Amino acid sequence: DAKTTQPTSMDCAEGRAANLPCNHSTISGNEYVYWYRQIHSQGPQYIIHGLKNNETNEMASLIITEDRKSSTLILPHATLRDTAVYYCIVRVKTGGTSYGKLTFGQGTILTVHP
Amino acid sequence: KAGVTQTPRYLIKTRGQQVTLSCSPISGHRSVSWYQQTPGQGLQFLFEYFSETQRNKGNFPGRFSGRQFSNSRSEMNVSTLELGDSALYLCASSPQRAGSYEQYFGPGTRLTVT
Numbered sequence: 001d002a003k004t005t006q007p008t009s010m011d012c013a014e015g016r017a018a019n020l021p022c023n024h025s026t027i028s029g030n031e032y033v034y035w036y037r038q039i040h041s042q043g044p045q046y047i048i049h050g051l052k053n054n055e056t057n058e059m060a061s062l063i064i065t066e067d068r069k070s071s072t073l074i075l076p077h078a079t080l081r082d083t084a085v086y087y088c089i090v091r092v093k094t095g096g097t098s099y100g101k102l103t104f105g106q107g108t109i110l111t112v113h114p
Numbered sequence: 115k116a117g118v119t120q121t122p123r124y125l126i127k128t129r130g131q132q133v134t135l136s137c138s139p140i141s142g143h144r145s146v147s148w149y150q151q152t153p154g155q156g157l158q159f160l161f162e163y164f165s166e167t168q169r170n171k172g173n174f175p176g177r178f179s180g181r182q183f184s185n186s187r188s189e190m191n192v193s194t195l196e197l198g199d200s201a202l203y204l205c206a207s208s209p210q211r212a213g214s215y216e217q218y219f220g221p222g223t224r225l226t227v228t
Contacts, residue, residue: 034216043118043204043219044157093215099170100147100162100208102217 004088009109012082018075020108022088025069030092033064035073036102037084037110044087044104047073078112085109115140118207118220126226132193135223139186139207146188147217148180151202163188164210192225200227 005023012018024033034049048055048062050071055062061074075082087107092098119138127133139146148160159172163182180190186207192199202224206217 043206043222044217046216046218049216094210097170099164100145100206100210100217101159101170101172102147102149102157102206103159104157106156 004090004105006086006088006105006108008106009111012075012078012110012112014080014112014114015077018078018082018110018112020073020075020086020088020110021070022073023070024088024090027068027090028092031090032093033062033068033071034089034091034102035060035062036087036089036104037082038087038107039081039084047086078110080112080114083110083112118205118218120203120205120220120223122223123221124224124226126228127195128228129195129197131195132191133195133225134189134191135203135205135225137188137190137205137207137220139188139205140218143207143209143218144186145208145210146182146186147206147208148188148190149204149206150174151204151222152200157204160190195227197227199225201225 032049032051035047036044038044048060050062064071085107087104121136145164147162149157151157161180162170166182177193182188202222204222206219208217
């Protein structure tokens, strides 16, 4: 799986958009970008994933650059409950050594302030 | 739909003992993965089971083992516990079918080895 680089921490004001960047310059053509988050003492929560097109769901939007070497997770209206560690993971969807395996880095600690 | 459940939520064992943790996946999910989370090493993949077969394994010693039953429920076992096995153990289930490979995590079992 391709390696990812994320900032260690970020701050955001409540109600504003939180934009979390992720670099994955060695991503392969069949690798997807997945985002998970982990609120303190809970299990990680799936947020969104994409291959090359921008994606949006009820939780967030995912913007992937045209060269696919970086992406941004956008929480459009951050709330205090969005304070968590956000993990960007690049992987093939399934198969071989990736079966059921997510490789977590250190992630970005997002703190949402009132 | 009920989420992933793990039992017990908290456990205290002494060195040398063995422990069994249980995971019930989301209904219809056939894949179950297990992870260990510690402050020093972060989230690390242990193994994945699909249709009662281990398909993938992380880099952990043989003291860590698991199994999956025909109803997709899974157990993991740690024998000869060491102090370093103190961790949050997380299980995740996945539909593992076309277009749907994301993982959904349970709340975890907090194991303390004294």
